[in-house]
Amino acid sequence: QTVVTQEPSFSVSPGETVTLTCGLSSGSVSATYYPSWYQQTPGQAPRTLIYSTNIRSSGVPDRFSGSILGNKAALTITGAQADDESDYFCVLYMSGGSWVFGGGTKLTVL
């Protein structure tokens, strides 16, 4: 069973840059996995941030960016703001048509 890995938690100070990653328990993440990123605050449905590795969804501020860093997909928040404090989930598209979500990263901004 493929496991998608994310940091369970991360802390960043306001105005700083933070990079969250999305990896595989076995192997490397590439663009062919179409990594996408979602932001979720408590009690709300997720919001789509990034898709196809690095394309920002409509209305998403440009301080959010996506990339492949080494063997992982990455979400970078440049100049973190207080309202970026959320859970962040990545998901990878697997051959055969299945999807696997990472466990999510709880980002604290303080």
Add this chain to the structure above:
Amino acid sequence: QVQLQESGPGLVKPSQTLSLTCTVSGGSISTGGYYWSWIRQHPGKGLEWIGHIYYSGSAYYNPSLKSRVIISVDTSENQFSLKLSSVSAADTAVFYCAKMKGGTGWYIDVWGKGTTVTVSS
């Protein structure tokens, strides 16, 4: 602007079948290139992909749930549905329906608000 709304019982007894429907408004479920998905989130946990279906009826399921899941589509009603059989307390979750762009992207571009389903006698 497509919107999605989940509906169904909020309480299901153990061993029974959980049934949810997602109504699509503001667009056609038969639009090519999009898949219609179900995703769940256990209390305080991460997201879990359950499966998705194309308007033609082709469906893909999470291997860990495949034996208990059926996703169907009703193009005349612009709805798609989820049935999860033999439920237990471990199936208590918030269930989201979602519109997924396929082919050249594979991402969710529209989420429903989610509906909470509790499995309890």
